[in-house]
Amino acid sequence: YAGLIVLLTLTISTYFALGWDVKTFIAAGWSLLDWRDHFGLFAQSRAAFYWPYSYPPLHAIFVALFLPLHSLAPAIPESVLARMPVLLADLGLAILLYWKTSEVTGQRRLARLAAIVWLFNPVTIYQTAAQAHFESEWVLLVLVAYCLAPSPEPPARHTDLRRLALSTVCLAAAILVKQVAILYGVLFWVHLAFHGRWRQAMLSGLGAGAVVALVCLPFALRSPDFLYMVTGYVAEMPVQTQSALVWLLLIKDQLVTSHSSNIFLLRYATPVVAILSGLVSLLAIWRRRDLFQTGALVTLVLFLFSSKVMGYYYAILTPFLLLVLMPRERLRLIATTLAVMSWILLSPYYATWAAPENAWLYAAMVTANS
Numbered sequence: 395y396a397g398l399i400v401l402l403t404l405t406i407s408t409y410f411a412l413g414w415d416v417k418t419f420i421a422a423g424w425s426l427l428d429w430r431d432h433f434g435l436f437a438q439s440r441a442a443f444y445w446p447y448s449y450p451p452l453h454a455i456f457v458a459l460f461l462p463l464h465s466l467a468p469a470i471p472e473s474v475l476a477r478m479p480v481l482l483a484d485l486g487l488a489i490l491l492y493w494k495t496s497e498v499t500g501q502r503r504l505a506r507l508a509a510i511v512w513l514f515n516p517v518t519i520y521q522t523a524a525q526a527h528f529e530s531e532w533v534l535l536v537l538v539a540y541c542l543a544p545s546p547e548p549p550a551r552h553t554d555l556r557r558l559a560l561s562t563v564c565l566a567a568a569i570l571v572k573q574v575a576i577l578y579g580v581l582f583w584v585h586l587a588f589h590g591r592w593r594q595a596m597l598s599g600l601g602a603g604a605v606v607a608l609v610c611l612p613f614a615l616r617s618p619d620f621l622y623m624v625t626g627y628v629a630e631m632p633v634q635t636q637s638a639l640v641w642l643l644l645i646k647d648q649l650v651t652s653h654s655s656n657i658f659l660l661r662y663a664t665p666v667v668a669i670l671s672g673l674v675s676l677l678a679i680w681r682r683r684d685l686f687q688t689g690a691l692v693t694l695v696l697f698l699f700s701s702k703v704m705g706y707y708y709a710i711l712t713p714f715l716l717l718v719l720m721p722r723e724r725l726r727l728i729a730t731t732l733a734v735m736s737w738i739l740l741s742p743y744y745a746t747w748a749a750p751e752n753a754w755l756y757a758a759m760v761t762a763n764s
Contacts, residue, residue: 395484395485395513395514396485398519399484399522399523402524403523404474413524415445416476418439418443418446418447419476420461420473421443422435422439422447422453422454422458423454423460424461425438425439426451426454426455426458427462431616433612433615433616434617435447435451435613436613436616436617436620436623437619439623440619446627447623448623448627448628450571450572450609450610451570451609451613453479453571453572456479457476459479460475460476460478460479463475473526476526477522477526479528479531480527481522483531484513485513486534487512487530487533487534488510490534490537490538490713491508491512491717491720492508494717495720495721499720499721504721507720508717511720511732512712512713515712515732516732517708517736517739518530518709518712520706521709525705527706527709528571528572529709529710531568532567532569532575533568533709533710535567535571535575536565536568536579537713538560538561538564539561539579539582542560543561543585543586544561544591558594561598562597562602563602563605565579565582566601569602569606570606570609573624574696577668577692578692580668580671580672581671581685581689582685583595583598583599584676585675585685585688586598588676588680629663629664632654632702632745633654633660634701634703634743634744634745634746635701635702635703635743635744635760636697636738636739636741636760636763637697637699637700637703637763638757638760638763638764639659639660639698640744640756640760641757642655642659642660643660644753653746659699660701663699663700666699667696667700670695671692671695674688674691674695675688686714686717686718687718689714690711693710693714696710705738705739705740706739708735708738708739712732715728715731715732738763741759742756743756743759744756744757
């Protein structure tokens with residue numbers, strides 16, 4: 395898999411390997427290595443790029459760990475090095491899927507299949523080779539936290555607290571990679587509280603918040619650009635989604651621009667997704683669904699109601715899909731879902747570069763995706 399990703403990156407380099415996002419990530423990594431202004435990442439990125447770095451700093455830190463190799467060995471392109479954290483996370487997810495499926499089923503055949511399907515399906519390859527996005531980084535951290543979640547039965551106290559501490563650190567790291575991971579953190583804390591572990595839920599939530607605040611504080615003190623980029627800028631993004639929400643943009647008297655609207659579901663998409671995810675989590679946990687099943691449902695809420703869901707987002711669903719369906723040997727359903735997601739991530743969608751008069755056509759096409 396690693397060889398395939400590097401080969402694809404070098405092959406498509408002229409066209410896709412240094413797209414907007416990759417250039418932003420590379421610049422963010424080098425910014426962190428600037429000894430004169432280590433924490434100027436967000437101010438520098440906002441000044442330099444039309445699509446600046448709008449995530450917490452951990453992925454930029456991961457990229458910065460690999461970029462110096464380009465100075466030591468210029469033959470290794472930055473476009474390859476920027477993908478190394480994502481590639482390693484992909485491999486980490488394959489190992490986790492293998493281990494968890496083997497543990498649940500006792501069948502190495504299914505465990506191997508889960509790892510192979512994750513690595514070699516079009517959605518994963520597109521995310522890493524074409525987009526260089528980091529969904530697998532935070533999803534890996536979330537799933538490790540879920541695997542370490544304290545059991546509802548009362549175990550030994552020291553073991554329980556150790557698992558809780560590791561889960562908390564993983565969730566904090568996931569949020570520091572991408573803001574959306576907080577939905578899955580809330581799910582984890584609700585799960586603990588529902589099973590009578592209120593104190594552990596509070597400790598974990600407060601601990602994760604403290605870690606996130608500690609890492610982000612130097613960037614926030616350096617420039618107000620940090621807080622704006624990770625909160626306001628994200629909330630103001632125009633509609634770019636493959637869901638039936640596009641129909642709402644046809645209500646002309648509510649439009650602000652061709653890709654934004656005053657309609658409640660679009661204007662307040664972030665809190666709407668948060669509230670719906672919370673309700674779905676409560677309902678699923680009340681019905682005794684495990685963390686993986688509930689995580690899959692939260693991901694579907696995100697896909698259906700978020701105003702921005704790009705093609706690489708669909709990699710989020712795949713690990714949950716495999717953890718839920720592979721132990722049941724629902725192979726046909728897995729194959730069908732991956733085929734549909736592959737179509738969705740490559741199909742036309744209504745974005746800022748689309749002609750507004752064709753919005754109805756895009757809306758009709760993406761309704762089937764919903």
